Amino acid sequence: MSNKRIILVSQFINNFGTAFSRIALIILVTTWYKNAIYVGIYSFFLFIPQVVLATPIGYLIDSRRDEKRLLLVSSFLAALAILCVAAMDYFQVHSFVLLVALAVVYSVISDIYAPCITKVTVYLFDKSDFNDINASISGAMTAANLFSGIIVTYFISFLPFTALFLFDFVSYIVVMVLLMFLHIPPTNTATDGVAATAAQSTSMWNSFKIVKDFLSMFPYIVPVYFSAILFNILLAPMNVYLTQVAYQIFDNAKTTGLLESFYSLGFLIGSLTYKFLCTKFPMSRLIQTSLLLVPITLAIFGSAHSLPVALLGLAGLGIVIPFFNISSKTIIQNKVPQAKLGVIFNSYFALMNLSQPIGLLGIPVLIGVFGVTSVLLVGGAFYLIAAIMLVLFNQISVELNE
Known part of the structure; x- marks a missing residue:
């Protein structure tokens, strides 16, 4: 084998x-x-x-x-x-x-x-x-x-x-x-x-310094890292979105399992699709595509009034997220020396995950006040504007492809 x-x-x-x-x-x-x-x-x-x-x-x-x-x-x-x-x-x-x-x-x-x-x-x-x-x-x-x-x-x-x-x-x-x-x-x-x-030479506990030094060496990765942190905040309470859409919009909590399955299915399709797309398009372009489509598909899911549309939005969301995730992982492998890959890889994603509690604790409160549809629409619009700005001002550098 x-x-x-x-x-x-x-x-x-x-x-x-x-x-x-x-x-x-x-x-x-x-x-x-x-x-x-x-x-x-x-x-x-x-x-x-x-x-x-x-x-x-x-x-x-x-x-x-x-x-x-x-x-x-x-x-x-x-x-x-x-x-x-x-x-x-x-x-x-x-x-x-x-x-x-x-x-x-x-x-x-x-x-x-x-x-x-x-x-x-x-x-x-x-x-x-x-x-x-x-x-x-x-x-x-x-x-x-x-x-x-x-x-x-x-x-x-x-x-x-x-x-x-x-x-x-x-x-x-x-x-x-x-x-x-x-x-x-x-x-x-x-x-x-x-x-x-x-x-x-760096303290083994100082992940902040490790990531800071890494981003200082490759400043064009900073917008990607910033985008990843925003994604982490937005997508951290995904289970909350699924349960609340099932309950508030479709009035059937049992559809949560179906929604989760389509979301995972989208991930699988996205991972397989990436294998083909990465040979045709540079990573910077795939990251840009993901930045623009994640908030759009999330908003489609949140605003859906029929189950097929919600499933379509979820599957689409699952498909485009791997474009960002896989590219980010490959960028680190390409840029980091083998001797430091483990510590930088782990520190990079660990610090990124520190943003998750913001989404996990804050967004459910907003959903309780404004409802899941409003939160996903407004959140999607905010993230879409941020993504458009990053793309328009060429913040997703072609140097990521090297």
């Missing part, structure tokens, strides 16, 4: 199993403790380590001489963590603190996988292949999330939580077997490991 196929298959299985556990954990917390405050606390403690530990994890990845071993060890530890969660459920150990602690450990360890694979792709493929491989990985991840959500929703009605967690455990075993056949040239990893050790 080729390296590319191993990466794609293992990424699919990894995301598939992880999605099983993450969905099951949320439902388990809700089932055990009933009160929504427990879900809020649980979500908070999962979010904070992802931001705080992003830079140290990046340094960990950059300092390793053998990324394959790191992938195997982290997968093994994640498997152990989820096995402990399965044991908690099986033996009915209703300790919220222990459950949250295990979930945090599981989340942090499993989050090593994506940036590590990102760095491995830099070793294994030419720059000209980055867009293609990133689009393929995005497609594999989206397909896994789409199908796992549907399957978990079905299985949860008659299977115990323990079985779902054990499924994730088995998926990690399969991933480890696949990764054993991954071939990374030893000369690259050894050389890069030495370079990474020498490069660690």
Whole structure:
């Protein structure tokens, strides 16, 4: 099996199993403790380590001489963590603190996988292949999330939580077997490991400085980063949009699942479409397209008075978001030296995600006051104006394509 196929298959299985556990954990917390405050606390403690530990994890990845071993060890530890969660459920150990602690450990360890694979792709493929491989990985991840959500929703009605967690455990075993056949040239990893050790002059906790230095070196990336932060704020409460549109507009909360499926389906189509478009159009053009179409499709979704129009808007939104996300990932791979890729990649996206609480906390309040349609229309209009300004003033530089 080729390296590319191993990466794609293992990424699919990894995301598939992880999605099983993450969905099951949320439902388990809700089932055990009933009160929504427990879900809020649980979500908070999962979010904070992802931001705080992003830079140290990046340094960990950059300092390793053998990324394959790191992938195997982290997968093994994640498997152990989820096995402990399965044991908690099986033996009915209703300790919220222990459950949250295990979930945090599981989340942090499993989050090593994506940036590590990102760095491995830099070793294994030419720059000209980055867009293609990133689009393929995005497609594999989206397909896994789409199908796992549907399957978990079905299985949860008659299977115990323990079985779902054990499924994730088995998926990690399969991933480890696949990764054993991954071939990374030893000369690259050894050389890069030495370079990474020498490069660690910045505090491993100072993600702000790391990102600031990176953007100072490549100032034409700043508008893209600014756009990503705005997108994060706008799209963070996506689950709120889905539930509120289902309830307020269609007066049927059960349509939430259908809306979410079309949104995920759009992501899958967008990832696959990107593989073709990236060979025809430069990344700067694809980013511009995404900037303009995201607010338009979101507004179409929010203003829809019929389910087909809402589904069309959601699918369109899902299609155009990968144009931005995949391009952003490829830009970092193209610009960052291999020795610093892990820490810059993790810090870049961790700081970006700090903007999510603004959307998660602020936008639902606005929806409660003005309604979901008004918020999505006004928000879409505001973001569209910002996108038009960025495009008209040539802020999305062609240097991104180099």
